[in-house]
Amino acid sequence: MRSVAILGIGQTKIGEHWDKSLREIGGEAAFAAIQDAGTDKVDALFIGNMLSSTVSAQNQLGAFFADWIGLWRQEAVKVEAACASGAAALRAALMAVSAGDIDTALVVGVEKMSDKTGHDVTSALATAADADYELEQGISFVGLNALMMRRYMHEFGWKHEDFAPFSINAHANATLNPFARLHEKITVEKFERSAMIATPINLLDASPTGDGAAAVVIVPAEKVASLNGKPRITVAGSASATDSIAIHSRKDPLFLSAAYESAKRAYEMANVTPKDIQVFELHDAFTIMAALSLEACGFAERGQGVRLGLDDRIGPKGRVPVCTRGGLKARGHPVGATGIYQIVEVVQQLRGECRATQVDGARIGMAQNIGGSGATILTHILKTG
């Protein structure tokens, strides 16, 4: 694989953007990334999106956005892998640049969710699960995660409040991220008293969805000579793996084998171990997923992911800083865009732009994007230099 560098990043504030269309949100992030990259040449466009066909009656987002942002005649395509659509689009773009056919690729993760009612969006999100064997039973996506969390608590003896540190850390970090959806610190008390959604998952275990887009411009690393003093950031590891789409088909529903597998391949490719990872933007769609991700990626023993939070190790000054810009929990989770927000945030850390939530001396960071209840998982490792 030809080494690839991330030349520019862009993102929009996440929220309910009643005044902006799908076009406008994606375009805003795309132009921000192009401007940040300082290039006016883009050879190909890769879009990560999950819901536009159902929420906006719009498919073919590759051509749709190439048209909108003026990439006339250029190659463009959409990649979909449920909530992992963003990272999957990045990986497709990495392959294209690596193959040598394309030099400069723009990758945009975009989602416009607020144009439908909550009921419609819940139905649309449920398409990430197995329609024949899960949805047919009437279970929602949060319901599936609730089953995993309850089983985890039973199996390993944790109480609900033991998950609080994940949300508290995410909310605290988001207050310093202007692009985050939520800017409100929370406490254990507030976490425990929050409204129940699907027991044991309550409102503060769950990430808020929203409208948002994030973008990166990637180029062959060899073409990046000077960046006006900014460090050059390369993709040192990239891997994707799958698991059964239905949770009940897994030998062990509490082990994210696709996270394990994709992290393992990414570590090997980057020639690092979990110890070397200085910042980890993980996929905390629900607090349980944060715990399971930390375990599968080698940061904690089985059933001990929550301990990292309780031991105060997940903050920006901790041993395994996670969700340093707010994570899905507080930055927000515009599903198909999330994977690119994570990449953008790791780049911000490696550039040293995160002020009070900056991880000191961060040179190696990781992002992990999860589709469905663990069926598609991509891991990317970025490095300076």
Place this chain on the structure above:
Amino acid sequence: MRSVAILGIGQTKIGEHWDKSLREIGGEAAFAAIQDAGTDKVDALFIGNMLSSTVSAQNQLGAFFADWIGLWRQEAVKVEAACASGAAALRAALMAVSAGDIDTALVVGVEKMSDKTGHDVTSALATAADADYELEQGISFVGLNALMMRRYMHEFGWKHEDFAPFSINAHANATLNPFARLHEKITVEKFERSAMIATPINLLDASPTGDGAAAVVIVPAEKVASLNGKPRITVAGSASATDSIAIHSRKDPLFLSAAYESAKRAYEMANVTPKDIQVFELHDAFTIMAALSLEACGFAERGQGVRLGLDDRIGPKGRVPVCTRGGLKARGHPVGATGIYQIVEVVQQLRGECRATQVDGARIGMAQNIGGSGATILTHILKTG
């Protein structure tokens, strides 16, 4: 780009498969291609599909099919570009194999359309157009094509019956393809008397949709030593280009600039000209698209595409054999699968397996897959040797 060979092909008969699910249809084609390739090792799966999120409430088809066909833990992803989803998935796979990260990739184009009513499918297909500026006016996808056809007839002075040879050729060829949806020869009289859909497009101008899947297994060409006497078939050219998603934004609505651009790049990459193409599986979703595709790819002058049919040059023994297995018109158009059916059919021609519709001595073939009314167009050129 590392040279890539097509090692195996598979397809299902197109029809209304009330007895088979999305899973089963895609799996059938996947297993057929794996068996044909004679390999039991697949590193990654690429799915081309447009409609499963709306028709089958199923997203994340990469993991969905990796799970179903037993590619446990492997990388898998879905690519979408409306009716060009199949070829777009192939191109993503080509990039991945070219990049060197992956050796054996399985590409499946799959669509299950008959589980919804015609009205719902018409709405779902309309997401290929511009939701804000075309759909908002209430126009359907066939309506957009009808506007193009009417303008073409006005501009260049053709009558409706002048388009008949495209459908007659497709139907005649399909009678010899066991996987085709329609097995019925037609005449000019029948063509002219067929039911009007959206004037001037009648039923026999339009391709039938359907349930179906097609698949190919690709590997680095250098790894293909011997194929038991079958010719080695390589991808000599691959290119994708876009145009505005809305027809009204184009300078000239009767020129498929993305077809021109992608064909031009594919010709350059394969080092051939239109004269060298011995078989051309084009995207005849409507007869007008066959004419426009032939013109944009350099087989006819502007406004003269229909003349190739009238001059009897598009049959298997003609100068530009098109739709040799029935084309979209009679083989059928399971939208996200069509691009892979076209590739499978070009491979069948290059292998010399097409009996009475065999193009004598075919060594170079082309397939062109069109998304929307010309917004995303991919061109692939295959060669023996």
